[in-house]
Amino acid sequence: EAQVTQNPRYLITVTGKKLTVTCSQNMNHEYMSWYRQDPGLGLRQIYYSMNVEVTDKGDVPEGYKVSRKEKRNFPLILESPSPNQTSLYFCASSRRTGGNEAFFGQGTRLTVV
Amino acid sequence: QQQVKQSPQSLIVQKGGISIINCAYENTAFDYFPWYQQFPGKGPALLIAIRPDVSEKKEGRFTISFNKSAKQFSLHIMDSQPGDSATYFCARSDSSYKLIFGSGTRLLVRP
Numbered sequence: 001e002a003q004v005t006q007n008p009r010y011l012i013t014v015t016g017k018k019l020t021v022t023c024s025q026n027m028n029h030e031y032m033s034w035y036r037q038d039p040g041l042g043l044r045q046i047y048y049s050m051n052v053e054v055t056d057k058g059d060v061p062e063g064y065k066v067s068r069k070e071k072r073n074f075p076l077i078l079e080s081p082s083p084n085q086t087s088l089y090f091c092a093s094s095r096r097t098g099g100n101e102a103f104f105g106q107g108t109r110l111t112v113v
Numbered sequence: 114q115q116q117v118k119q120s121p122q123s124l125i126v127q128k129g130g131i132s133i134i135n136c137a138y139e140n141t142a143f144d145y146f147p148w149y150q151q152f153p154g155k156g157p158a159l160l161i162a163i164r165p166d167v168s169e170k171k172e173g174r175f176t177i178s179f180n181k182s183a184k185q186f187s188l189h190i191m192d193s194q195p196g197d198s199a200t201y202f203c204a205r206s207d208s209s210y211k212l213i214f215g216s217g218t219r220l221l222v223r224p
Binding site: 048058 | 149202
């Protein structure tokens, strides 16, 4: 089954404690991205990757890091989480041509206290 | 940043009614306008999409209408059903791979 898998689904952490949210896709997609979803703001792109070892900032990259060492995996790293990073996070993948369907993971609900 | 403005923020419709969600964009240099549907606890999933060389696309009860001159596009859900209750996002992209999403519309269809 074609899918994007994120882990964990829920996470509560304390300010400053480094965390990683994993994302893996099995569709051999070149393009992967991370979004955060906040009420009234829709989905905002954090980082994206066009292929292995190629990453770039999206619209709200501050406080986040990513890496793309393998085509299927695209982890999101919060080196020092803060309460304003409390949000619902989605990983997505698509083929590397414009106008293609993006496949989303189930989401990770992060709470930073 | 090029934005997509979506309205209304929330919508309540009776079963069998028509749900209409509108979006407006700022730049005509886009070639793909998808709508995503999101159920609680799930990630968004592609519902229907249109390219600006057509004015309308219909898939079952879902129709996208595109008005290039007004820089607007809308989603119509005919014969709305309680199972359609979800959050809907419009989006746009150009020749790059980036999607820019609207703020979302929470639709509730009452039985």
